[in-house]
Amino acid sequence: MEVFWSVHSKERFFERALLYGLNEEEVENCIKKQEVKLVQENGKIKTIFSVIGKYFTVIKVENKKKLCVVSIWESNNKEIEVWKNQKWAVFFAMEK
Numbered sequence: 001m002e003v004f005w006s007v008h009s010k011e012r013f014f015e016r017a018l019l020y021g022l023n024e025e026e027v028e029n030c031i032k033k034q035e036v037k038l039v040q041e042n043g044k045i046k047t048i049f050s051v052i053g054k055y056f057t058v059i060k061v062e063n064k065k066k067l068c069v070v071s072i073w074e075s076n077n078k079e080i081e082v083w084k085n086q087k088w089a090v091f092f093a094m095e096k
Helices: 007-020 024-033 077-086
Strands: 002-005 036-039 045-051 054-062 066-074 090-092
Touching: 002 007, 002 024, 007 024, 007 054, 007 066, 024 045, 024 054, 024 066, 036 077, 045 077, 054 077
Parallel strands: 002 066, 036 090
Antiparallel strands: 036 045, 045 054, 054 066
């Protein structure tokens, strides 16, 4: 599956790559694994993952052939708790 980045998400990724020393390939692999997946009301998917000891949340849109990262940010405490408690589980959440 090929990964595409929106301009916004690529800018956010580069900021975090400089700050934390992230590797793009490693992050893309984590996004593809979808250890914690939350399907949102609008059809977008929120994925929470950990890389180099930091937790990140991604909003993405995907189909069988490609995955488009819409945004990426450092996970908040609530998202980290979801990841820690439900790693490898799939969630369906309706966000308001």
